[in-house]
Amino acid sequence: MKIAKNTVVTVNYKLSDAQDNLIEDGSQPMVYLHGGYENTLPKIEEELDGKDTGYSTILQIEPEDAFGDYDASLVKVEERSRLPEPLEVGMQFEGMPDGDEDEEPMIFTVTEIAEDKVVLDGNHPLAGIALRFSLTVTDVREASEEEIAHGHVHGAHGHHHGDDDEAGEEGDHVAIHPIH
Numbered sequence: 001m002k003i004a005k006n007t008v009v010t011v012n013y014k015l016s017d018a019q020d021n022l023i024e025d026g027s028q029p030m031v032y033l034h035g036g037y038e039n040t041l042p043k044i045e046e047e048l049d050g051k052d053t054g055y056s057t058i059l060q061i062e063p064e065d066a067f068g069d070y071d072a073s074l075v076k077v078e079e080r081s082r083l084p085e086p087l088e089v090g091m092q093f094e095g096m097p098d099g100d101e102d103e104e105p106m107i108f109t110v111t112e113i114a115e116d117k118v119v120l121d122g123n124h125p126l127a128g129i130a131l132r133f134s135l136t137v138t139d140v141r142e143a144s145e146e147e148i149a150h151g152h153v154h155g156a157h158g159h160h161h162g163d164d165d166e167a168g169e170e171g172d173h174v175a176i177h178p179i180h
């Protein structure tokens with residue numbers, strides 16, 4: 001069947017940057033609910049809409065349509081004493097930009113550690129990077145009523161409800177989830 005609103009699409013993918021440096025090898029296929037549920041990047045939905053199983057393409061998505069441009073003002077230097085120990089480069093924290101409670105919480109990544117200071121970067125790891133997706137549609141099925149009501153896919157590779165709900169919420173495919 002063709003990809004349309006409220007179909008569940010299985011896509012094999014590889015993600016690289018515009019210089020073909022591999023970012024994600026897509027060892028697990030991406031399975032998403034099609035139709036503007038923000039399960040994947042809008043540009044991917046736009047490209048796949050109306051296509052069928054077997055469709056294959058390479059799609060380049062510019063930063064403004066993916067994870068935004070790199071914003072140097074989101075890089076903060078923080079007192080190390082304000083952060084938990086042990087601290088490692090690559091650790092992520094949720095915080096408010098400038099401590100403003102009205103703002104959306106942001107994810108900060110530790111990029112440098114000095115004796116008493118820490119550099120925190122609020123940019124998405126893929127900010128400022130043009131993304132090149134190599135996509136092959138391997139399955140299209142109708143979504144269940146429950147999936148449509150929940151706005152996400154259930155079952156294999158989908159959303160699992162249960163004890164590990166917290167950890168499994170968005171899966172580990174950070175690269176394909178748009179940031180709001």
Ligand SMILES: [Zn+2]
Pocket residue numbers: 150152154159161
């Ligand atoms: Zn659900």
